[in-house]
Amino acid sequence: MSLPRAVKIVEVGPRDGLQNEKQQVPAAVKIELVDRLSAAGFRNVESASFVSPKWVPQMADAAEVMAGIARRPGTIYSVLTPNLKGFEGALAAQADEVVIFGAASEAFSQRNINCSIAESVARFEPVARAAKDNGLRLRGSISCALGCPYQGDVPVPAVVDVVQRFAELGCDEIDIADTIGVGTPKRTHEVFAAVTKVFPRERLSGHFHDTYGQALANIYASLLEGIEIFHASVAGLGGCPYAKGATGNVATEDVLYLMNGLGIETGVDLDQVVDIGHFISSAIGRPNASRAGRALLAKRNAAQCSEASEQA
Numbered sequence: 459m460s461l462p463r464a465v466k467i468v469e470v471g472p473r474d475g476l477q478n479e480k481q482q483v484p485a486a487v488k489i490e491l492v493d494r495l496s497a498a499g500f501r502n503v504e505s506a507s508f509v510s511p512k513w514v515p516q517m518a519d520a521a522e523v524m525a526g527i528a529r530r531p532g533t534i535y536s537v538l539t540p541n542l543k544g545f546e547g548a549l550a551a552q553a554d555e556v557v558i559f560g561a562a563s564e565a566f567s568q569r570n571i572n573c574s575i576a577e578s579v580a581r582f583e584p585v586a587r588a589a590k591d592n593g594l595r596l597r598g599s600i601s602c603a604l605g606c607p608y609q610g611d612v613p614v615p616a617v618v619d620v621v622q623r624f625a626e627l628g629c630d631e632i633d634i635a636d637t638i639g640v641g642t643p644k645r646t647h648e649v650f651a652a653v654t655k656v657f658p659r660e661r662l663s664g665h666f667h668d669t670y671g672q673a674l675a676n677i678y679a680s681l682l683e684g685i686e687i688f689h690a691s692v693a694g695l696g697g698c699p700y701a702k703g704a705t706g707n708v709a710t711e712d713v714l715y716l717m718n719g720l721g722i723e724t725g726v727d728l729d730q731v732v733d734i735g736h737f738i739s740s741a742i743g744r745p746n747a748s749r750a751g752r753a754l755l756a757k758r759n760a761a762q763c764s765e766a767s768e769q770a
């Protein structure tokens with residue numbers, strides 16, 4: 459299959475990237491992050507989670523963040539909603555898209571949302587109905603689609619099964635998530651080859667964490683399967699609270715550099731994203747995990763130094 463002409467990058471840094479930070483990140487920083495990302499051209503920014511603050515304290519200010527952002531027409535602001543209580547919060551906060559999140563692994567489902575896969579689907583049913591009734595987009599995210607921190611291998615049919623259940627709930631988009639970044643291009647190919655038989659490939663996305671350094675290779679393997687939606691986190695922020703040792707999502711800057719090199723349009727300005735990566739890494743006191751981001755910042759600094767020395 460030939461490579462797509464354009465892809466959609468869903469920026470998940472404000473949610474997936476920050477949810478695991480131990481120190482509370484001020485709502486003002488989260489708001490500035492979301493606004494700078496939408497200004498850089500992202501058409502979809504995953505901005506917050508309406509989950510139990512006992513489970514994920516970092517997302518407790520979801521309503522404040524959603525109330526503070528400057529909405530750009532055409533930008534989809536997504537939030538996570540594990541149940542109807544979360545949905546009500548999302549609706550009040552005027553989210554454009556709600557995300558139900560399950561897993562292809564029973565063990566991870568229990569640790570992450572405290573119920574079995576079957577129970578989670580039953581819990582998502584009223585959320586899905588409410589999303590449709592209120593005209594909101596519905597996305598389904600499937601964790602551990604390429605491997606699980608608790609049970610290890612996750613058979614491909616288990617992923618297909620959850621995709622089918624999410625399709626029946628009416629999901630507009632479904633994310634195939636490599637929560638702990640263990641997947642390789644071979645498994646990525648096997649999973650997408652199977653799930654595209656039961657759900658339209660143009661509505662499937664790849665959500666890759668980069669723990670084992672395979673994320674860009676997995677994105678390339680997904681492109682070859684005709685996948686056109688990818689999730690990424692600016693500066694590679696993140697890690698999963700229920701997957702010890704897992705690193706953040708693939709860095710957005712790295713994905714943009716790859717897409718630019720392949721001549722695939724994203725509609726996003728890489729230079730602006732490099733600045734945003736620097737801003738958020740400095741704001742939370744973490745090293746910038748984007749290799750492209752660090753390289754481009756170093757190149758800029760070197761150019762500024764030589765300009766300054768020429769002027770001196």
Ligand SMILES: CC(C)(COP(=O)([O-])OP(=O)([O-])OC[C@H]1O[C@@H](n2cnc3c(N)ncnc32)[C@H](O)[C@@H]1OP(=O)([O-])[O-])[C@@H](O)C(=O)NCCC(=O)NCCSC(=O)C[C@@](C)(O)CC(=O)[O-]
Nearest residue numbers: 508509510513514540543544559570571572599601635637
């Ligand atoms: C699903 C539950 C709520 C079940 O948690 P539970 O304890 O089984 O639920 P509960 O209904 O018994 O509620 C317990 C308490 O939470 C409250 N509560 C209940 N729901 C909400 C809500 N929506 N918003 C605010 N509060 C809520 C509820 O009111 C109650 O409060 P209390 O009476 O004790 O004071 C919990 O397990 C939870 O919130 N889990 C969230 C886990 C999470 O956010 N994980 C990270 C996101 S998933 C992810 O990162 C993976 C992804 C998407 O990126 C893809 C990938 O890479 O794999």
